[in-house]
Amino acid sequence: MMKVPQCHRSYYSQKSPAFISLILLLLPIFSPDLFSPLSRSYPSLFSEWNAPQPRHMRLLQGALQCKTPIRQQLELWSPLPHQGWKSCHDSKNTPLPEKSGGYIQVFLDGGLNQQRMGICDAVAVAKILNATLVIPHLEVNTVWQDASSFTEVFDLDHFINSLSDEISIVTELPVEYSWSTREYYATGIRETRVKTAPVHASAEWYLENVLPVLLRYGVAAISPFSHRLAFDNLPKSIQQLRCKVNFEALLFVPHIRELGDTLVSRLRSSGEFSQQREKYVVLHLRFDKDMAAHSACDFGGGRAEKLALAKYRQVIWQGRVMKTQFSNEELRNQGRCPLTPEEIGLLLSALGFTNNTRLYLASHKVYGGEARISTLRKLFPRIEDKRSLATADERGKVEGKASLLAAVDYYVSMHSDIFISASPGNMHNAMLGHRAYQNLKTIRPNMALLGQLFLNESISWPDFQNAVAAAHKNRQGQIRVRKEQQSIYTYPVPDCMCQT
Numbered sequence: 001m002m003k004v005p006q007c008h009r010s011y012y013s014q015k016s017p018a019f020i021s022l023i024l025l026l027l028p029i030f031s032p033d034l035f036s037p038l039s040r041s042y043p044s045l046f047s048e049w050n051a052p053q054p055r056h057m058r059l060l061q062g063a064l065q066c067k068t069p070i071r072q073q074l075e076l077w078s079p080l081p082h083q084g085w086k087s088c089h090d091s092k093n094t095p096l097p098e099k100s101g102g103y104i105q106v107f108l109d110g111g112l113n114q115q116r117m118g119i120c121d122a123v124a125v126a127k128i129l130n131a132t133l134v135i136p137h138l139e140v141n142t143v144w145q146d147a148s149s150f151t152e153v154f155d156l157d158h159f160i161n162s163l164s165d166e167i168s169i170v171t172e173l174p175v176e177y178s179w180s181t182r183e184y185y186a187t188g189i190r191e192t193r194v195k196t197a198p199v200h201a202s203a204e205w206y207l208e209n210v211l212p213v214l215l216r217y218g219v220a221a222i223s224p225f226s227h228r229l230a231f232d233n234l235p236k237s238i239q240q241l242r243c244k245v246n247f248e249a250l251l252f253v254p255h256i257r258e259l260g261d262t263l264v265s266r267l268r269s270s271g272e273f274s275q276q277r278e279k280y281v282v283l284h285l286r287f288d289k290d291m292a293a294h295s296a297c298d299f300g301g302g303r304a305e306k307l308a309l310a311k312y313r314q315v316i317w318q319g320r321v322m323k324t325q326f327s328n329e330e331l332r333n334q335g336r337c338p339l340t341p342e343e344i345g346l347l348l349s350a351l352g353f354t355n356n357t358r359l360y361l362a363s364h365k366v367y368g369g370e371a372r373i374s375t376l377r378k379l380f381p382r383i384e385d386k387r388s389l390a391t392a393d394e395r396g397k398v399e400g401k402a403s404l405l406a407a408v409d410y411y412v413s414m415h416s417d418i419f420i421s422a423s424p425g426n427m428h429n430a431m432l433g434h435r436a437y438q439n440l441k442t443i444r445p446n447m448a449l450l451g452q453l454f455l456n457e458s459i460s461w462p463d464f465q466n467a468v469a470a471a472h473k474n475r476q477g478q479i480r481v482r483k484e485q486q487s488i489y490t491y492p493v494p495d496c497m498c499q500t
């Protein structure tokens with residue numbers, strides 16, 4: 001007979017050394033069934049490292065066997081109360097200029113979410129200069145390798161129409177400027193290229209440095225442009241325009257929205273014969289090899305994993321990423337290690353998600369593949385993703401295109417009841433902002449606290465659960481006012497929204 005682990009703090013005093021050793025004795029019985037890789041995709045892993053074992057066995061048993069109180073479940077899934085803020089953009093504050101001051105071109109690096117911010121900033125800069133914006137050019141990212149253009153990702157007509165009272169946007173330059181192409185700028189020093197925009201440049205910087213180019217040549221190409229417009233000291237009307245672009249003017253192309261709707265309706269459906277609308281949570285499990293290597297933390301894959309990550313660092317960054325001077329323990333204590341799928345599973349359980357939860361995995365690739373996800377799947381058998389929810393045929397137009405796949409995940413994430421990301425990154429920030437704009441729940445893991453809890457090898461499940469629940473009570477989408485230098489796209493209050 002299996003002894004159940006203590007599930008509530010009140011049992012805590014009953015804990016005895018004998019109880020602990022019983023659990024330890026039972027561990028091997030648990031493991032074979034629990035952690036055999038579920039998938040067909042694992043053989044290639046073993047060339048690199050051994051399948052990682054769960055590292056937090058005590059907690060895992062607690063999570064698997066303890067029931068979540070109903071009250072905690074209800075609280076978790078209840079929508080946020082109205083918090084007193086709403087969007088308040090008025091296009092009359094930024095009317096179309098009588099005469100265009102010329103054409104602004106930008107070339108945008110980065111992944112989808114970074115490019116998105118670049119598009120919003122480009123609209124703002126064109127507005128500051130009373131210029132006409134040429135649809136931004138999306139560069140091919142070296143990591144993601146997707147050559148999709150603006151019009152292949154975003155709904156062009158909606159973009160132009162929803163901003164037409166405020167700014168003129170053209171899909172291409174008029175014939176007399178058709179020489180002003182990416183190739184033209186790539187092959188020589190050109191007078192019309194603005195190369196020197198500092199990071200977080202002010203409106204004045206653009207008026208002083210770009211306006212003269214516009215007036216003289218009629219066109220200015222700003223590159224690099226990512227992160228080249230400040231978040232502070234801009235007129236409120238410009239800030240609101242940036243948010244309007246991000247949260248309202250940028251829709252994905254119809255086929256992405258359709259696929260997104262298909263996924264959402266399958267997540268929400270509770271079976272052929274039931275009308276009940278299910279709730280679902282999106283987990284952005286950002287645990288790819290790139291990230292694992294970058295963090296320099298130990299993820300339990302042993303020596304082979306360490307070597308593999310070190311080799312990856314060498315090849316990809318050629319020593320540009322400094323070897324950290326911190327130990328694995330110090331990094332964890334500071335909350336600087338991405339949570340593993342196992343750890344995020346324990347976090348979700350402690351927050352009150354039950355094994356009946358619909359969980360959508362929004363992720364590109366998981367380092368370690370199915371072997372690493374199996375522990376998470378054990379806790380949450382109803383994990384879904386694009387592949388499990390849609391047929392290859394339905395995914396045909398987006399398959400193999402990182403930006404379009406990311407767009408689908410963005411769409412499904414925006415429609416979820418709850419969004420949580422395993423590590424603060426671009427996607428996390430994008431969702432934090434966009435969902436705040438719509439007053440939707442977004443859980444922000446307290447990385448430092450979690451790092452410390454996971455370092456404590458003797459922590460009991462009830463203690464872990466209580467600590468996690470308490471620390472995340474106010475990290476579920478409660479409005480946070482933007483601080484200086486923070487992004488308005490992550491914290492749209494107060495710049496982009498008004499108190500009601």
Ligand SMILES: *[C@@H]1O[C@H](CO)[C@@H](O)[C@H](O)[C@H]1NC(C)=O
Nearest residue numbers: 064065066067068355356381
């Ligand atoms: C979910 O957990 C309960 C115990 O809390 C257990 O009885 C049940 O079998 C689990 N369901 C699945 C699908 O694992």
Ligand SMILES: *[C@@H]1O[C@H](CO)[C@@H](O)[C@H](O)[C@H]1NC(C)=O
Nearest residue numbers: 096097098101128129130211
């Ligand atoms: C842009 O137009 C507005 C109103 O039409 C005007 O007040 C402002 O000075 C213009 N700015 C530039 C840089 O031309």
Ligand SMILES: *[C@@H]1O[C@H](CO)[C@@H](O)[C@H](O)[C@H]1NC(C)=O
Nearest residue numbers: 452456457458459460463464
């Ligand atoms: C680890 O957890 C145990 C039991 O939950 C607790 O008593 C102890 O104070 C914790 N240790 C640290 C270093 O936090």
